[in-house]
Amino acid sequence: MSQFTSLEMCAGAGGQGLGLEMAGFEHSALVEWEPAACQTLRFNRPAWNVIEGDLREFDASPYIGVELVAGGVPCPPFSKAGKQLGADDERDLFPEAIRIVDQVRPQAVMLENVRGLLDPVFADYRKNVEKQLKKLGYVGDWKLIQASDHGVSQLRPRVIFVGIRKEFASDFSWPEPSEMPPKTVGVLLHDLLGERGWKGVDAWREGANAIAPTLVGGSKKHGGPDLGPTRAKKAWAALGVDGMGLWDQAPEPDFVGMPRLTPRMTARVQGFPDSWQFSGKKTAAYRQIGNAFPPPVAAAVATKIRAALSRQTIFKVV
Numbered sequence: 478m479s480q481f482t483s484l485e486m487c488a489g490a491g492g493q494g495l496g497l498e499m500a501g502f503e504h505s506a507l508v509e510w511e512p513a514a515c516q517t518l519r520f521n522r523p524a525w526n527v528i529e530g531d532l533r534e535f536d537a538s539p540y541i542g543v544e545l546v547a548g549g550v551p552c553p554p555f556s557k558a559g560k561q562l563g564a565d566d567e568r569d570l571f572p573e574a575i576r577i578v579d580q581v582r583p584q585a586v587m588l589e590n591v592r593g594l595l596d597p598v599f600a601d602y603r604k605n606v607e608k609q610l611k612k613l614g615y616v617g618d619w620k621l622i623q624a625s626d627h628g629v630s631q632l633r634p635r636v637i638f639v640g641i642r643k644e645f646a647s648d649f650s651w652p653e654p655s656e657m658p659p660k661t662v663g664v665l666l667h668d669l670l671g672e673r674g675w676k677g678v679d680a681w682r683e684g685a686n687a688i689a690p691t692l693v694g695g696s697k698k699h700g701g702p703d704l705g706p707t708r709a710k711k712a713w714a715a716l717g718v719d720g721m722g723l724w725d726q727a728p729e730p731d732f733v734g735m736p737r738l739t740p741r742m743t744a745r746v747q748g749f750p751d752s753w754q755f756s757g758k759k760t761a762a763y764r765q766i767g768n769a770f771p772p773p774v775a776a777a778v779a780t781k782i783r784a785a786l787s788r789q790t791i792f793k794v795v
Contacts, residue, residue, distance in 0.1 A: 481501060481502050481503065481544045481545065481783055481786060482502065482503050482504070482505045482542075482543040482544055482545070483497050483502040483503070483504055483505065483543055483544065483545040483546070483547055484504075484505050484506050484507075484508075484537065484540045484543045484545070484546050484547070484577070484581060484583070485497065485504065485506070485507045485508065485546075485547050485548055486508050486532055486535075486546070486547070486548030486550065486570070486573070486574055486577060487508070487509065487532060487548045487549050487550055487570065488507035488508060488509040488514070488518060488527070488548075489509060489511070489514050489549060489765060489768060489769055489770070490514045490517045490518070490755060490765035490766065490768075490769050491507075491514075491517060491518050491521060491522070491753065491769075491772075492549075492747065492748070492749065492769030492770040492771060492772050492775060493547060493548070493549055493589065493769075493770040493772075493775040494507055494518065494522070494525070495749070495750075495753070495772040495775070495776075496770065496771075496772040496773065496774065496775020496776035496777075496778075496779055497545070497547060497775060497776075497779050499772065499773075499775075499776035499779075499780075500775075500776045500779035500780040500782070500783050501779075501780070501783050502544075502545060502779060502783065504525050504526065505526065505540050505543050506526045506527075506528055506540055507525055507526065507527050507528065508528045508530065508532055508535050509527065509528075509529060510529065510530055510531050510532065511765075512529065513756050513757040513761045513762075513764075513765060514756075514765050515527050515529040516756035516757070517754070517755050517756045517757075517765060520754055520756060521752075521753055521754060532570055532573050532577075533570075533573055535573075535577070536580075537576075537577040537580040537581050538580050538581075540580075540581055541580070541581055541582065542581075543581055543583050544583055544584045544585060544786055545583050545584070545585045545586070545587060545779070545782060545786075546574075546577060546578050546581055546583045546585075546586050546587075547586070547587040547588070547589075547775075547779070548574055548587075548588055548589070549588075549589040549590070549770045550570040550571055550573075550574055550588060550589075550590060571588075571602075571606055574586075574588060575606070575609050575610065575613075578610065578613060578615075578640075579613055582613070582614075584641070584642050584645075584786055585639065585640065585641050585642070585649075585782045585785070585786060586610065586615060586617070586638070586639065586640035586641075587637065587638070587639050587640075587778060587779065587782060588637070588638040589635055589636070589637050589638075589770050589775070590635070590636045590638075591635065591636065592621060592634045592635070592636055594619075594636045595619065595621060595636055603619060606638070610640045611643075614642055614643055615640035615641060615642060615643065615646075616640065616641055616642075616643045616646035617638055617639065617640035617641075618638070618639060618640075619636055619637070619638050620636070620637050620639075620651055621634055621635075621636055622634070622635055622636075622637055622651075622652075622774060622777075622778070623654075624748070624771045624773070624774050625658075625659050625688055626654035626655060627652070627654070627655055627771075627773045627774050627776075627777045628655055628657065628659050628748070628773045629659055629746075629747070629748045629771045629773055629774060630659040630660050630661065630662060630665045630688045630689055630746055631659075631688055631689045631690070631691060631692065631746050631747065631748075631771070632688060632689065632690050632691055633691045633692070633771060633774075634691075635770065635771075635774060637778055639651075639778065639782065641782070641785060645785065645786075645788075648784075648785035648786075648788045649781060649782065649785040650781060650785075651778070651781065652777040652778060652780065652781050659688050660688075661685060661686050661687055661688060662685040662687065662688060662689050662716050662718070662746070663681065663682035663683065663684065663685030663686055663716075664682065665745060665746065666685070666738070666742050666745065666746070667679075667681075667682045669727060669739070669741060669742050669745065670727050670728065670736055670742070671727065672727045673726065673727045673728065673729055673730065674729070674730040675727060675728040675729065675730055675732055675736070676730055676731065677728075677732065677733070681717050681736070684716070684717045685716040685717050685718070686716075687715075687716060689712075689713070689716070689746050690704075690705065690708075690709045690712035690713065691705070691709065692704065692705065692743055692746060692747060692766065692767045693705035693706070693709065693767050694763065694764045694765065694766060694767020694768035694769075702722055702723045702740075702759050702760045702763045702764075703720060703721055703722050703723070704718070704720030704721075704723075704738070704743075705720065714735065717735055717736075718735060718736065718737065718738060719734070719735040719736065719737045720737075721737070722737055723737055723738055723739060723740060723743070723759055723763055724736070724737040724738070724739050725739060725759065726739060727739065740755060740759060740762045740763050740766060743763060743766050743767065744766045747766055747767075747769055747771050748771035748772050748773045748774070749766070749769070749772060750772075
């Protein structure tokens with residue numbers, strides 16, 4: 478059993494949860510308000526303590542003592558695809574994250590969001606988050622991490638905040654990019670697109686010779702099961718993929734044209750293992766996938782956090 482435990486906020490379909498698990502953290506609880514995502518978590522990990530409900534109403538006091546509080550708080554308040562209202566957006570849950578950190582007082586904090594959070598317009602917002610966590614005893618830093626630097630076949634920049642208790646913050650360092658480049662979309666999805674015998678799959682693989690653009694899951698108010706805005710669809714078309722929607726299964730043997738992806742294919746692009754199943758119909762499943770934190774990226778950062786905490790544990794024992 479792991480000696481390090483975590484409490485995860487806005488757990489979604491389990492991207493970050495899987496990453497924390499890969500890094501050696503044992504989940505004390507995962508909080509998520511979307512029923513479909515909660516079903517996904519429970520189906521794949523029946524032993525996880527999934528708490529379905531609004532984070533604003535969550536009492537974290539029973540989890541005092543966990544080593545890590547982590548979460549991918551909603552990104553629309555800071556996304557370029559939205560209005561970038563920041564603190565004025567009702568979906569801004571950074572204050573709730575800070576409240577929970579205050580309740581739990583973990584050794585480390587890990588928060589994930591979109592690249593837009595680093596825009597100059599949010600400079601004061603970031604400083605305020607740092608200031609509040611500094612008062613609680615944490616030394617924090619923001620970093621833009623490219624998912625493709627950690628084995629994910631996708632252009633997916635994410636902003637990560639890591640805060641470590643000041644007495645051992647010097648033990649933490651950010652993960653270095655992997656020396657191995659990610660697979661191209663053609664190599665990554667060749668077997669899935671060819672599983673029904675599509676005769677054109679080998680030629681398609683040769684043309685899909687780059688990594689994917691950022692997957693966009695959309696929200697309940699906007700977006701369906703397609704691969705994102707016009708620019709993203711053009712990037713997918715350059716890879717020989719029709720981004721106007723998703724299919725339920727791979728193309729038939731004599732299919733001619735640009736294939737569409739299935740939810741399983743997009744999950745692989747996001748870095749999920751094929752064994753991870755998503756609840757709900759196509760739109761609900763893809764929304765979970767597109768909004769997820771790629772597990773390999775979460776694992777890379779959480780592994781460095783665990784290493785820092787492990788050094789402290791060894792130091793205290795000695």
